[in-house]
Amino acid sequence: MPLVAGVDSSTQSCKVVVRDAETGALVRFGSAPHPAGTEVHPDAWWEALTAAIAAAGGIEDVAAISVGGQQHGMVCLDADGEVVRPALLWNDTRSAGAAEALIKDAGTATGAGDTAAGARWWAETTGTVPVASITAAKLLWLAENEPENAARTAAVCLPHDWLMWRLGGYGPRSQGLDPALSALATDRSDASGTGYFSPITGEYLPEVLERSLGHVPVLPRVLGPLEAAGRTPGGALVGPGAGDNAGAGLGVGASVGDVVVSIGTSGTVFAVADRPTSDSTGLVAGFADATGHYLPLACTLNASRVLDATAALLGVTLPELTALALSAPVGADGLTLVPYFEGERTPNLPDATGSLHGITLRNYTPANLARAAVEGIVCSLADGLAALTSLGVAAERVILVGGAARSEAIQQAVAGIFGLPVLVPEPGEYVADGAARQAAGVLLGAFPQWENSGTTTIADVRTPAHDAVLERYRAATATIYPKGLQ
Ligand SMILES: Nc1ncnc2c1ncn2[C@@H]1O[C@H](COP(=O)(O)OP(=O)(O)O)[C@@H](O)[C@H]1O
Numbered sequence: 001m002p003l004v005a006g007v008d009s010s011t012q013s014c015k016v017v018v019r020d021a022e023t024g025a026l027v028r029f030g031s032a033p034h035p036a037g038t039e040v041h042p043d044a045w046w047e048a049l050t051a052a053i054a055a056a057g058g059i060e061d062v063a064a065i066s067v068g069g070q071q072h073g074m075v076c077l078d079a080d081g082e083v084v085r086p087a088l089l090w091n092d093t094r095s096a097g098a099a100e101a102l103i104k105d106a107g108t109a110t111g112a113g114d115t116a117a118g119a120r121w122w123a124e125t126t127g128t129v130p131v132a133s134i135t136a137a138k139l140l141w142l143a144e145n146e147p148e149n150a151a152r153t154a155a156v157c158l159p160h161d162w163l164m165w166r167l168g169g170y171g172p173r174s175q176g177l178d179p180a181l182s183a184l185a186t187d188r189s190d191a192s193g194t195g196y197f198s199p200i201t202g203e204y205l206p207e208v209l210e211r212s213l214g215h216v217p218v219l220p221r222v223l224g225p226l227e228a229a230g231r232t233p234g235g236a237l238v239g240p241g242a243g244d245n246a247g248a249g250l251g252v253g254a255s256v257g258d259v260v261v262s263i264g265t266s267g268t269v270f271a272v273a274d275r276p277t278s279d280s281t282g283l284v285a286g287f288a289d290a291t292g293h294y295l296p297l298a299c300t301l302n303a304s305r306v307l308d309a310t311a312a313l314l315g316v317t318l319p320e321l322t323a324l325a326l327s328a329p330v331g332a333d334g335l336t337l338v339p340y341f342e343g344e345r346t347p348n349l350p351d352a353t354g355s356l357h358g359i360t361l362r363n364y365t366p367a368n369l370a371r372a373a374v375e376g377i378v379c380s381l382a383d384g385l386a387a388l389t390s391l392g393v394a395a396e397r398v399i400l401v402g403g404a405a406r407s408e409a410i411q412q413a414v415a416g417i418f419g420l421p422v423l424v425p426e427p428g429e430y431v432a433d434g435a436a437r438q439a440a441g442v443l444l445g446a447f448p449q450w451e452n453s454g455t456t457t458i459a460d461v462r463t464p465a466h467d468a469v470l471e472r473y474r475a476a477t478a479t480i481y482p483k484g485l486q
């Protein structure tokens with residue numbers, strides 16, 4: 001049986017699964033951590049990938065490999081294939097002002113001259129209204145703040161594109177590698193998060209790059225869903241890869257009509273759709289998926305790390321935090337946590353901070369704080385789901401993935417606050433699995449049908465108490481975000 005490998009180069013770590021291409025059976029697994037911070041040198045991802053591959057027993061016996069990666073990260077290369085500066089990640093908010101400027105400029109260019117017209121242009125042309133996360137905004141930040149780095153930038157790519165390039169044996173001339181920028185490749189799902197690509201036409205938008213970076217650099221070739229980027233020096237096919245959310249969609253086998261919620265560093269709510277979306281409010285990004293469909297998606301900056309911070313504050317482990325949260329009543333006795341610890345992206349409040357509302361002498365307990373953290377994260381994603389359904393996305397059930405999906409408190413809160421049945425696939429690495437499935441598809445000529453074993457279904461457990469949690473959360477965010485989300 002041929003083996004395939006799938007990689008998830010995510011914000012916090014790199015994970016590698018080796019699976020049987022035909023049955024999907026897990027053969028080996030390895031992982032390695034990434035450095036903290038919102039600015040990371042891509043070499044650290046390569047070191048982590050190399051370590052994760054070694055921990056997974058190597059890829060010498062693997063016939064194909066594919067890479068899913070954190071979206072949007074700005075990787076700039078010079079003509080010798082050297083990294084120009086550390087990558088700015090999706091959760092780096094210094095480019096918030098640049099995103100606003102791009103929207104205003106588009107409004108001016110339409111002749112209407114206002115921000116609303118600019119937002120409409122972006123939503124209709126690229127599927128997405130720029131926020132700090134979007135690569136085009138990061139390039140404008142670079143041009144304005146580090147013009148010498150912008151001028152030196154000969155090619156721009158994304159984390160998964162760069163790792164595929166390195167897997168293909170390319171790299172900086174200073175390391176004795178072939179620096180051919182023309183060998184860079186990407187896929188439609190990740191390209192759709194750049195702001196300089198149209199998921200509808202499948203073409204890059206050079207005018208956006210002229211405005212943001214000041215010139216049009218070499219860009220990765222956009223591969224089809226089952227098109228190989230090349231081969232590793234060892235001879236394995238390299239698949240097209242994907243943005244991590246599109247990869248998770250593939251990994252859980254999501255099809256049109258499914259809503260996937262991922263709770264990792266980012267919180268995401270997305271659906272596979274057969275038509276593109278265009279949301280000029282900016283709440284929903286109109287991305288592409290990895291199969292030729294679309295992936296309307298709402299993404300928050302504050303998800304599992306709010307749990308990490310709360311557990312650290314309370315001096316407990318994550319399983320203990322879950323137990324504490326489950327020991328408190330729904331609604332945490334009136335305590336509401338707005339989780340904007342690192343600013344926020346949906347809604348677009350890059351400078352916001354978190355806040356705790358409704359504190360009394362009676363309810364200020366570790367258990368209520370744990371529960372409020374869980375409920376705050378889930379309420380912020382419930383707003384993301386509401387934004388998706390307002391665009392006509394059907395939501396009949398939720399598939400819950402990401403590191404925090406392991407928490408029963410999170411699972412219960414999603415089922416109660418979303419008011420939908422929740423499918424929790426057994427704990428695993430679904431982005432890496434999606435990439436492995438893609439690698440198998442490239443090898444076999446079609447996506448294989450792999451069984452996802454061990455899925456637990458949690459019934460919709462919504463009660464009036466859950467509705468009250470969301471109402472209180474919305475009242476608390478309204479004090480920070482007076483325009484409201486609905
Ligand atoms: N038992 C658990 N309960 C709650 N959260 C957990 C548990 N185990 C892991 N996590 C969360 O998983 C997160 C990492 O998830 P992951 O999806 O791998 O992140 P990313 O894809 O952003 O790198 C950690 O921040 C941690 O809070």
Ligand SMILES: O=C(CO)[C@@H](O)[C@H](O)COP(=O)(O)O
Binds near residue numbers: 071245264268
């Ligand atoms: O920016 C987005 C989606 O638009 C994030 O979802 C990133 O793709 C990071 O994902 P994780 O590492 O948190 O899974």
